[in-house]
Structure formats: structure tokens, C-alpha cells
Amino acid sequence: xxxxxxxxxxxxxxxxxxxxxxxxxxYDDRNGGMLYAxxxxxxxxxxxxxxxxxxxxTGWVDIDVPPGAGMNGEIRTxxxYDDGTGEALYAxxxxxTAGGVxxxxxxxxxxTxxxxxxxxxxxxxxxxxxxxxxxxxYDDGTGEALYAxxxxxTAGGVxxxNxxxxxxTEWxxxxxxxxxxxxxxxxxxxxxxxYDDGxxxxxxxxxxxLSAGGVSVNYxxxxxxAEWSALSGASGVGLNNIxxxxxxYDDGGGDVLFVGGGxxTAGGGVSVNxxxxxxxxxxxxxxxxxxxxxxxxxxxxxxFDDGNGGLLYAxxxxxxxxxxxxxxxxxxxxVVWSALSGxxxxxxxDHVNALAVHDGGGGAALYAxxxxxTAGGVxxxxxxxxxxTGWSALSGxxGVGINNDVFALASNDDGAGQALFAGGGxxTAGGVVSxxxxxxxxxxxxxxxxxxxxxxxxVNTWSATNGVDIQWSGAVDNSxxxxxxxxxxxxxxxxxxxxxxxxxxxxxDPHFTSSxxxxxxxxxxxxxxxxxxxxxxxxxxxxxxxxxxATAPGVVTGLASTSHEAGNPSGDTTIDVGWTVATxxxxxxEAYGVEFSSSSTWACDExxxxxxxxxxxxALADGQWYVHVCAxxxxxxxxxxxxxxPFVIDTLPPEVTALGSEGGTADGLLTAGESALIAISQxxxxxxxxxxxxxxxxxxxxxxxxxxxxxxxxxxDRVLNTVDCTSxxxxxxxxxxxxxxxxxxxxxxVSVTFGLTAGLPVGRYTLMVCDLQDPIGNQMAGLWTREFAxxxxxxxxxxxxxxxxxxxxxxxxxxxxxxxxxPTDPSTETSGVAIIDTVNGAGETYExxxxxxxxxxxxxxxxxxxxxxxxxxxxxxxxxxxRFYRNAGCTDLxxxxxVIVAQGDTADLWLPRRHLxxxxxxxxxxxxxxxxxEGGTADxFSLYLDEAAIFEDLIFVDGFETGxxxxxxxxxx
Numbered sequence: 001x002x003x004x005x006x007x008x009x010x011x012x013x014x015x016x017x018x019x020x021x022x023x024x025x026x027y028d029d030r031n032g033g034m035l036y037a038x039x040x041x042x043x044x045x046x047x048x049x050x051x052x053x054x055x056x057x058t059g060w061v062d063i064d065v066p067p068g069a070g071m072n073g074e075i076r077t078x079x080x081y082d083d084g085t086g087e088a089l090y091a092x093x094x095x096x097t098a099g100g101v102x103x104x105x106x107x108x109x110x111x112t113x114x115x116x117x118x119x120x121x122x123x124x125x126x127x128x129x130x131x132x133x134x135x136x137x138y139d140d141g142t143g144e145a146l147y148a149x150x151x152x153x154t155a156g157g158v159x160x161x162n163x164x165x166x167x168x169t170e171w172x173x174x175x176x177x178x179x180x181x182x183x184x185x186x187x188x189x190x191x192x193x194x195y196d197d198g199x200x201x202x203x204x205x206x207x208x209x210l211s212a213g214g215v216s217v218n219y220x221x222x223x224x225x226a227e228w229s230a231l232s233g234a235s236g237v238g239l240n241n242i243x244x245x246x247x248x249y250d251d252g253g254g255d256v257l258f259v260g261g262g263x264x265t266a267g268g269g270v271s272v273n274x275x276x277x278x279x280x281x282x283x284x285x286x287x288x289x290x291x292x293x294x295x296x297x298x299x300x301x302x303x304f305d306d307g308n309g310g311l312l313y314a315x316x317x318x319x320x321x322x323x324x325x326x327x328x329x330x331x332x333x334x335v336v337w338s339a340l341s342g343x344x345x346x347x348x349x350d351h352v353n354a355l356a357v358h359d360g361g362g363g364a365a366l367y368a369x370x371x372x373x374t375a376g377g378v379x380x381x382x383x384x385x386x387x388x389t390g391w392s393a394l395s396g397x398x399g400v401g402i403n404n405d406v407f408a409l410a411s412n413d414d415g416a417g418q419a420l421f422a423g424g425g426x427x428t429a430g431g432v433v434s435x436x437x438x439x440x441x442x443x444x445x446x447x448x449x450x451x452x453x454x455x456x457x458x459v460n461t462w463s464a465t466n467g468v469d470i471q472w473s474g475a476v477d478n479s480x481x482x483x484x485x486x487x488x489x490x491x492x493x494x495x496x497x498x499x500x501x502x503x504x505x506x507x508x509d510p511h512f513t514s515s516x517x518x519x520x521x522x523x524x525x526x527x528x529x530x531x532x533x534x535x536x537x538x539x540x541x542x543x544x545x546x547x548x549x550a551t552a553p554g555v556v557t558g559l560a561s562t563s564h565e566a567g568n569p570s571g572d573t574t575i576d577v578g579w580t581v582a583t584x585x586x587x588x589x590e591a592y593g594v595e596f597s598s599s600s601t602w603a604c605d606e607x608x609x610x611x612x613x614x615x616x617x618x619a620l621a622d623g624q625w626y627v628h629v630c631a632x633x634x635x636x637x638x639x640x641x642x643x644x645x646p647f648v649i650d651t652l653p654p655e656v657t658a659l660g661s662e663g664g665t666a667d668g669l670l671t672a673g674e675s676a677l678i679a680i681s682q683x684x685x686x687x688x689x690x691x692x693x694x695x696x697x698x699x700x701x702x703x704x705x706x707x708x709x710x711x712x713x714x715x716x717d718r719v720l721n722t723v724d725c726t727s728x729x730x731x732x733x734x735x736x737x738x739x740x741x742x743x744x745x746x747x748x749x750v751s752v753t754f755g756l757t758a759g760l761p762v763g764r765y766t767l768m769v770c771d772l773q774d775p776i777g778n779q780m781a782g783l784w785t786r787e788f789a790x791x792x793x794x795x796x797x798x799x800x801x802x803x804x805x806x807x808x809x810x811x812x813x814x815x816x817x818x819x820x821x822x823p824t825d826p827s828t829e830t831s832g833v834a835i836i837d838t839v840n841g842a843g844e845t846y847e848x849x850x851x852x853x854x855x856x857x858x859x860x861x862x863x864x865x866x867x868x869x870x871x872x873x874x875x876x877x878x879x880x881x882x883r884f885y886r887n888a889g890c891t892d893l894x895x896x897x898x899v900i901v902a903q904g905d906t907a908d909l910w911l912p913r914r915h916l917x918x919x920x921x922x923x924x925x926x927x928x929x930x931x932x933x934e935g936g937t938a939d940x941f942s943l944y945l946d947e948a949a950i951f952e953d954l955i956f957v958d959g960f961e962t963g964x965x966x967x968x969x970x971x972x973x
Contacts, residue, residue: 010797025078025089025356025410028418034514036089036421036439037354037369037383037394037406037429045442051075052091052420053402053438057687070435071095073106075423078356078410079135080435081146083168086110091423091437092132092148098437104131106148110436119156119171125151125164129186136192137202140225143167144778149189149205156530161207162188163223176228178214181219182207192493192559193246195257197280200224204231204257206243218261219243233267239276240265247301251314251334254279260298260314274298275314286322287335294318302355304366306388309333313340315368317353328352329368342376342391348384355410358420359438363387367440369406369422376689382406383422383440394440395535402438424844430535444892446536447483448476449528452510453543462587462635466517466550470526470543473509490515494544496508500529500537508584520586522547550636553584556592556629559644562614569650569776573624575617575628582631582639593638595628596620600645604630606638622652653778656769658686659786682753683767684713690747692775701773703750704741710768711736711754714787716911718764724783725770736765739839748774763912764788809834811928812847822944834931834945842875842939849881849930854920862929864913867944870905875936876943878902880913885925894921896930910946 024537025036035053051071073095080087089109091098098107099114104124116123125132125148138239139145146166148155155164156171161181165172173180182189187208187503195204203223205212212221213228217239222229244258257278258261259266266276273293277284286292299316312332314321319437321330321337327347330337332941339346349374358367366386368375375384375391381401385392392475393400404426411420422429429438429534453476457463468490477483504513518524526543530539558580564570582589582968596617609615617625626645668823686884693703700707710725715732722730727737739753752767755758769784811819813836822833834847862880879898886892901913920927 010436013029016463017269025080025408025412025421025423025828028411028413029072030401035424036410036412036419036437037367037402037408039432043587050439051093051095051404051426051434051435051436052078052423053426053432054421054440056257063588069501070099070427070433071423071437072097073436074405074407074425075436076131076133076150076407077135078145078408078421078423079137080410080412081135081137081166082144083146084540085168087412088145089410090135091421092150092921093407093423093436094425095436100499105130105150105152117156117166117171119158121157122154123156123484123833124157125150125160125308127151133188133190133207134192134205136194138192139201140165140203140223142225145172147203149192149193150189151184151186151208158616162207162209173225174228175227176215176785177212177214178228180213182209182212184209184215186241187579190242191246191261191617193248196255197222199280204246204517204809205261206246206259206261209243217734219263231267231278231283232557233270236265236268239263244297244299244316245301245314245342247303247312249303249310249332250451251277251300251332252314253968256280258301260316262297262876264293267791273464274318274834286337287330288372292322292337293319299351299353300355301369301592301841302357302366304331304355304357304386305364306331306386308388308970311364313349313355315355317351317368319347324734328370329355335849340376340386340391342378342800344377345374348372353405353407353424354409356411356420358409358418358440360418360420366944367409367420369402369409369424371405373401382424383409384424392578395430395672395926399428400431402426403428405475419623435553436692445478445924446538447478447532449530449531449538449541453526453528455526455543455837457547458828459544459546462547462549462633463635464550464633464635466520466548468515468518468524468546468548470513470515471510472528473511475506475538477528477532481536482532484533484535485833486511486513487531487537488513490518491525491527491529492521494525495542496527496804497540498527498529500535502531508529510531518548519552520582524548535802547587547635548635549587549637551585552637553582553631553633553639554587556582556642558629558647559627559629559642561647564647564649566645566647569648569774571649571651571778573621573649573651574628575620575647575649576614577616577629577644578614579629579642580753581613581634584631584633587634587637589631590634591632593630593632596621597626598630600626600643601643602626602628602643604638604641606630606632608632620649622649624648635700639923650774650778652688653780654691654774654779656685656687656784656786657849659683659767680938682751684750685709685750685767685769687748687750687772690775691743691750692744692773692777693747693848699772703747703772704740707739708743708772709752710770711738711752712766712768714742714764714766716909718910720766720787723766732937736760762862773891804847808850810847810849810928811850812845812849814844814846818846834943836933836943838935838942839940842935844935846933846935847881847930848933848945849928851926853888854884854924854927864931864947864948865911865946866902866906867910868902868904868906868941869943870938870941872936872938872941873904875904875934875938876941877936878913878943879932879934881932884920885926885928886923888925890926890928894924904938910944 007513025629030721050295053073073091075091077092080089081090092106102113103116104553106117106124134146134149137144138147149163153255156172159175161179163174189205190208193204206220211774215228217230220231220238220243228854241263247258249258260275264273266272269945271291272285273291274299275293296318298314302313303310314394320325324337326339329340329347329352351370352368352899353370356367360590369383373381376393380393383394383401383406405423407426408423423437450472451471457465469719483506485505487501488496488503489498525541529540531539556579559573563576568968591611592616593607594609595602620858624646628641628643628645630639630641691703693702712722713734717953736754766785766787773779818838822835822836834848879900881898884895886894897918
């Protein structure tokens with residue numbers, strides 16, 4: 001860079017090439033000016049490049065088409081030439097193919113593909129051990145043309161002898177009056193330059209030849225477009241040894257031609273020591289010690305302005321220039337030589353074969369190629385960049401520099417921008433596969449990072465998502481090489497710079513990536529670097545911190561009610577609860593979800609109800625209630641559910657819900673239509689809830705206190721006249737004394753026994769329950785009553801006179817048809833009656849009987865109900881009759897019993913009629929039972945009979961009929 005060496009390397013850490021660089025050139029391949037290097041290398045910056053590579057200022061690029069094809073031999077020279085179709089890069093060397101195309105030692109690169117230079121009789125140059133060592137553009141008066149020098153005899157099939165002209169369409173020889181081309185035996189032309197020596201612009205050739213166009217020239221010659229001439233001194237022609245480099249430089253006295261090589265004298269007697277200058281008429285040395293020369297070969301020359309004015313740079317095999325140790329490269333300011341120093345050394349550690357000036361956008365710099373691996377102590381590997389102050393390497397994605405010798409360098413824009421092309425004997429550049437030629441792209445700077453960078457969760461905010469999705473867009477390519485992709489990294493540091501490995505290729509915006517699962521923490525960051533196709537990467541951008549807490553808070557503890565005791569009823573309809581603050585490992589508890597429910601379980605509804613640790617329910621209905629609480633943290637994680645309860649709310653008084661007995665029914669309830677198999681000796685009263693039962697039966701409100709119950713047998717009017725459990729009896733009601741009361745099933749059922757030696761006899765009853773309360777004092781709402789009846793029906797096939805019973809009853813009447821059968825009408829709770837309706841019935845007798853078998857010797861009785869309409873007070877007379885017979889089928893009368901049970905009009909009432917019990921004779925096998933009606937003085941009367949029944953005394957059997965009696969209805973037919 002004018003004062004220090006630096007390597008050319010990328011972030012991979014591999015500088016330079018892996019073998020000799022022989023040529024350098026700058027060429028704009030439509031992506032800006034790029035530095036191209038050629039030589040004997042196979043890698044550049046760790047990139048496989050096949051003898052040529054391109055350096056874009058930040059990375060090596062293989063220009064092989066297809067990739068890895070490149071050249072099949074070393075590249076020794078590079079030049080840029082416009083043949084009329086646009087500038088192209090031309091490479092010469094010791095190769096036969098380029099990009100898989102047969103080219104024979106010289107090829108054209110247009111920025112996208114290689115092509116051959118074909119003549120009428122052949123392709124490229126040919127000859128024994130043929131090769132191209134030098135290229136230059138020169139206008140001989142007929143237009144600019146590309147001149148190729150080397151060791152060959154033909155070009156495009158035309159005999160040319162080591163130098164040829166390519167005008168863009170055909171090959172031409174340089175023919176003088178005495179001959180064509182130059183004469184050499186094992187190497188030909190190695191250097192070309194265009195110089196105006198005062199007689200016009202001419203082409204100057206240097207190399208291994210002794211004659212040109214038949215003229216003796218000794219290693220250097222001049223072609224003016226028409227003839228050859230020598231560069232003669234006072235005592236001789238040309239030089240005493242080979243010429244390897246030519247350059248035009250103004251060292252203060254005007255432009256002169258500087259010549260470098262293996263010679264020590266010029267013009268037959270001027271001592272020059274490997275470098276000399278020609279002013280158009282005279283040879284001269286460079287001022288200073290040792291004739292201003294070097295101590296070994298000079299192989300390349302270039303002019304470069306490092307900011308202090310243009311200077312002449314020389315590279316080669318020498319270690320000393322003038323009196324200064326320079327190590328194979330030195331700069332001449334017109335007075336003295338000076339070294340190009342690096343951080344730990346000066347110059348290079350091996351031969352320098354090529355020099356070129358290239359500006360890739362970051363400022364002009366001098367590039368050196370050759371066989372060295374260090375420059376100024378910096379590892380560079382066969383190619384290096386000097387910016388006037390220091391050396392730097394040209395690094396690729398997986399390597400530094402080039403993997404073999406570089407012989408040529410050229411700067412050119414191949415349509416991808418100005419680039420430096422390197423040619424040589426290499427196969428990789430910067431780690432990119434590139435066969436003998438590589439392209440170093442422009443130095444326009446690394447790409448710009450995306451302008452938009454967002455995550456699926458906000459930064460500095462707790463998130464329950466344990467992964468982060470990132471989206472970005474807006475990255476910009478600054479080098480002209482195009483965006484390659486992005487290196488991304490998630491870690492827990494705020495400013496980490498990702499490596500240069502592309503993890504996500506650039507396609508079209510937006511781009512995406514995901515972190516994968518992240519551990520809980522408040523220090524997660526995303527980092528991104530943008531990399532271009534020249535392997536240049538940005539400084540990077542960062543997004544974060546992301547606060548991750550994917551762990552749910554713990555279940556709350558200490559959940560309890562401050563207003564209710566679990567399991568104990570309360571009249572308070574709102575429940576107050578509290579709990580201990582839940583624990584959370586990171587983001588902290590933010591709120592709680594609270595639910596009051598009749599269920600003992602609950603799935604958290606994930607609704608924030610409170611931020612505190614207390615809660616009060618709304619007014620709740622009677623029943624069992626549970627409280628459930630779940631916690632949520634600041635990240636949105638919901639924890640498990642804690643539950644407490646049941647808390648019992650009881651604001652309603654107890655109610656009787658069922659009445660049952662020990663009558664042997666299937667469900668224990670006195671339900672219409674069922675059968676009870678034993679006498680009803682107690683009633684079972686079921687309540688809607690437990691009833692207060694403090695333990696003393698004389699305590700007011702106690703479940704088993706007899707004062708709260710009353711069993712009343714209804715009188716003939718079938719109406720309950722008594723108003724409550726403690727008042728005096730009213731009307732024809734009769735009390736049934738109670739025996740004992742026993743609480744069952746958690747004080748929700750009580751059994752009521754009677755003060756009788758046996759069960760309830762046939763009759764109609766009402767049970768009263770009054771003034772009870774539940775354990776918390778809710779009083780029953782008034783008097784509760786249930787009416788029921790006890791009938792006996794098993795001894796008669798049908799206790800009624802309905803359609804099914806008509807054939808079971810025997811009738812006797814004077815007219816034969818005075819006994820009629822009433823209709824069955826369930827809607828009026830009437831099942832059918834027997835009707836004796838007469839207008840002239842005075843003095844007549846009517847019978848309605850049924851013959852039954854006698855099985856037991858216990859007392860029997862007859863019962864029923866009757867309704868009489870009569871104008872007489874004492875007539876007709878209704879009797880019940882029981883007649884026992886010795887034989888079955890009611891024959892051979894043993895005993896006859898008639899009992900008057902009714903007489904005269906019943907005043908619009910149905911009245912029960914009961915025969916006193918009588919025991920059958922021991923020998924009786926049958927009995928005729930029924931009713932006898934004697935008209936007496938009643939001439940016009942109507943008598944209705946129903947519910948006829950034979951009962952075995954004190955035994956209740958065979959249930960109650962639908963329509964005649966309903967257990968739960970107070971209305972009777």
C-alpha cells in the first residue's frame with residue numbers, strides 16, 4: 001500500500017494462493033473492476049480455481065465454466081483487449097483447454113464464458129513446447145490489436161515465430177524485410193510493452209531471442225508496425241541475457257522504457273545489474289550503488305501511485321535493490337530503491353512473477369503474484385495486495401490466496417464489474433475450485449445488512465414460546481458480486497458476530513429462520529451477517545434480547561375459604577377465598593384465573609380474573625360449591641389447578657320429597673297401584689336436605705321431636721279439618737297416636753311409628769309435618785300434609801264394580817235388573833260402582849255377593865264405601881253380610897252374620913262402611929260376602945257401592961287402585 005505489506009484473505013483465514021502467481025491483470029467483467037490472477041496455482045483463498053482466479057476486493061471467485069474446468073495448464077500472462085465487441089480478458093500460458101473449450105495456449109473470457117482465437121488454419125498458437133508468455137494491446141496504425149508473445153511457430157495456422165497479432169478476427173504475422181517474428185531456440189518472447197521513443201509509438205519485445213525479422217537484436221527488439229529494429233548502445237546491441245519485464249515510467253526526465261531480466265550489461269558496455277532503462281536512443285543504469293540494480297533476476301515491472309506520486313515497482317528473484325534489502329520486490333522513486341515492509345518482514349519469501357494495478361472500488365492498489373507464501377511477514381499464498389502502506393491477503397471462503405504459482409495478473413471489467421484476474425498453474429483460489437485462472441472481484445465494500453429484521457415475539461417482553469422465528473429483508477449488495485446469503489446465529493450474547501459460513505441462501509425477500517427450542521432465559525439474541533458472492537460479509541446486525549419462559553408457574557397453595565367451612569352448610573350466598581402467591585421460575589406470576597363451580601374438577605379457562613390472592617364469588621344458588629384457582633405468569637404460561645371445597649350454601653328450608661312405608665313395596669314408597677305385603681306399621685318421611693337433629697327429642701325443631709308430626713284419620717266427611725300439628729282436633733278427624741321417631745341417612749329421613757299394636761287399619765289418613773328446620777335455621781315454609789288410604793283387597797278378585805268385576809258378583813233383586821253397573825272413569829278418579837236405583841223399592845230386598853274360599857281361621861271383615869240418595873231418614877237399610885259354608889262353592893250353610901252399616905240418606909257424602917271382624921267356623925271352606933239392601937219404607941232411592949273389600953284383620957295387602965285413591969292427591973271420589 002506504499003508502506004506496508006498485507007495479505008489477500010477472506011474470513012476463512014486462508015490467505016493467497018497455494019503456488020506461483022505468474023500474471024496479474026485488472027478487468028471489469030460488468031460487475032466492476034476485478035483483479036485477475038494467473039499462474040501455477042490450484043487454490044486461491046482455499047477456493048479451487050484451476051490456474052486462474054478473480055479477486056473482488058473481498059473474496060476469490062472461480063471463473064471456470066463449467067465450475068472446476070478452468071484451464072488445464074498454467075497461465076503466464078493476462079491482458080484486456082476490446083476487439084470491437086467489448087472489452088474481454090485474454091489469458092496466455094501453457095494450457096490447451098479453457099472451460100472445456102480447446103483454445104491452444106490463448107483464450108478469451110467475456111465475463112461468462114471462454115472462447116478460442118481461431119485462424120483460417122488453426123486455433124490459438126502451436127509449436128514444439130508452445131506457450132504464450134506475454135500479451136499487450138498495441139495500435140500499429142491500423143487499429144488496436146492484441147499482440148501475443150511466447151514460444152510458438154504458428155498462430156491460427158499462420159507462421160508467426162513467437163510473436164503474433166490478433167486483430168479481433170484473424171491472426172497476423174509481424175513480417176519485416178528480412179524475416180518474420182523473432183528467433184529463439186527454447187523460449188521466445190517473455191515481455192511486451194508499448195512505448196513512444198520519440199519516433200512514434202512502437203511495440204517493444206523482450207525475451208530469449210537473439211534476432212527479430214532477420215535483424216540481430218539480442219533479447220530486446222522494436223516493432224514500429226512495419227519493420228523490426230534493435231536497441232543499440234555505444235558499443236553493442238541489446239542486452240547480454242534474457243529480458244523478462246518491460247515497463248514505461250517517468251522518473252523525472254520524461255517517459256523511458258525500463259527493462260528487467262537476467263542481464264548485467266546493456267548496449268554492449270553499460271553495467272546495469274538486472275534492470276536498465278532505454279530513453280529511445282541510449283541505454284543507462286539507475287543511479288546509486290551497484291549501478292542502481294538488483295542482485296538477481298527482475299521478472300516483472302509496474303507503475304503504481306500509492307498516494308505519493310507514481311513509482312516504479314519491480315518484482316523478481318532479488319533480495320537487494322541498490323543497497324537496500326527488499327526481498328524480491330522494491331519501489332523506485334527516480335532516485336533510490338526502497339522496500340515494501342510488513343508487520344514482521346520486508347518483501348516476499350519467494351519469487352514475484354507478476355505485478356498489476358487494480359482499483360476494485362476501494363481505491364487503487366498494487367497486486368503481486370508469484371511463488372511466495374508471505375508478504376511482509378503476512379501469510380498470503382502467492383498473491384498479495386499492497387495499498388501503499390501495508391500488505392493484505394486475498395482470502396476466499398475456505399482458504400487464503402492461491403494454491404500454486406501465479407504468473408500473470410490483469411485488471412478488467414468482464415461485465416460483472418472491474419476485477420483482477422490471476423493466471424498461473426493453480427487449481428484453487430481462496431478455496432474455490434479454479435483451474436489456472438481466477439477472478440478477484442471489486443472492492444466496493446461488503447454488503448449492507450437487512451433494513452427490516454423482526455421476530456415473531458417482541459424483544460424485551462416475556463414469551464411462553466420456546467422458539468423464535470425471524471424474518472428479514474432489505475439487504476443490499478455493494479460489491480457487484482451479488483448477494484450469496486446469510487450467516488445466522490442464536491446465542492446469549494448481545495453482540496456476537498456470526499462466522500462467514502452462509503447458512504441461508506439469498507433468494508427473494510423476505511427471508512426466514514427459526515431458532516429451534518431455546519432454554520428459559522432473558523438473554524437470547526439473534527445475529528445475522530450478510531455475505532456476497534465474493535465472500536465479503538457485513539459487520540452484522542442483532543435482534544434481542546428475547547425473554548423466554550416456557551415453564552408454567554406452580555400450583556397455588558393454601559387455597560381456603562375465609563367465609564365458609566368445607567362441608568358445613570352456610571346461609572351466606574357469597575364465598576370468600578384466599579391463597580398463597582404461586583411460585584414461578586422466571587417471569588413471575590402475573591394473575592390468577594378463579595372459578596366457583598358445582599363440580600369438584602375444573603379445566604383452567606385461561607382467563608385472568610384477578611392479580612391478587614383473594615376472591616369473592618357472586619351470589620350462588622343453594623348447593624355444594626368448589627373453588628378452583630390457576631396461575632399465569634408474565635410469559636402467558638398457565639399453571640395447574642388448585643381446588644377447595646365443597647362449600648355448602650343452604651338458604652332454602654327443608655321440604656318433604658317422598659312418603660314411604662315398611663309395607664313391602666318394591667321401592668319402599670307408598671305409590672298408587674303398588675302392593676304392600678305386610679301391615680303398614682310405620683311411615684318413612686324423606687326430606688330434601690338434612691334436618692336439624694341436635695339429639696334431644698324434646699328440642700324444638702328437632703327432626704325426631706314428635707311435636708313436629710301428626711297422623712290424622714279422616715272422618716266420614718273425608719276432609720282434613722285439623723289445621724296443624726299441635727292444635728285441637730277439628731270436625732270428625734281422629735288422631736293416630738305416634739310411637740317413636742328415628743332419624744336415618746344423615747338426618748334426611750325419619751321413620752314414624754304408631755301407637756298401635758299392629759299396622760294401620762283400613763281408613764283414610766293425612767300425615768302432617770310442621771315447623772322443622774335445617775341445621776343452619778332455615779324454617780319449613782308452613783304445614784306439609786300428605787293424604788293416603790289403607791284398603792284391603794286380596795280376598796276379592798276385584799274390589800270394585802268396574803267392567804272387569806261384573807261377572808264376579810252375584811246379584812238378587814225383585815226385578816232382576818234393578819242392580820246396575822256404573823261407568824269406569826279414571827279422569828274423575830272413579831273406577832265403577834254398583835247402583836241400586838229403584839222407584840218402587842219399598843219392602844224389597846237386594847243382594848250383591850261373591851263366593852270366596854276361606855284359607856285362614858283368623859278374623860275376617862268386610863268394608864266398602866256407600867252413597868245413598870233417599871227421601872227417608874231411616875231407609876233404605878244397607879247391611880254387610882258374611883255367610884260361612886261347610887263346602888266349597890258356598891253350599892251347606894254353617895253360619896250367617898248380617899250387620900247394618902248404613903241407613904237412610906248420606907247427605908251427599910261417600911261414607912266408609914265396615915263390618916266388624918268375625919272368625920270363620922273351623923269346618924268352613926267357603927264364604928259368601930257382600931251387601932244386602934232392604935228397601936224398608938223407602939219407595940224411591942238410589943244406592944251406590946264401591947271399594948268393596950274383604951280384609952284379614954290387621955293385615956294390609958294388595959295395594960291401592962288408580963282412580964279410587966292417589967297417595968299424592970288430597971281429592972277423593
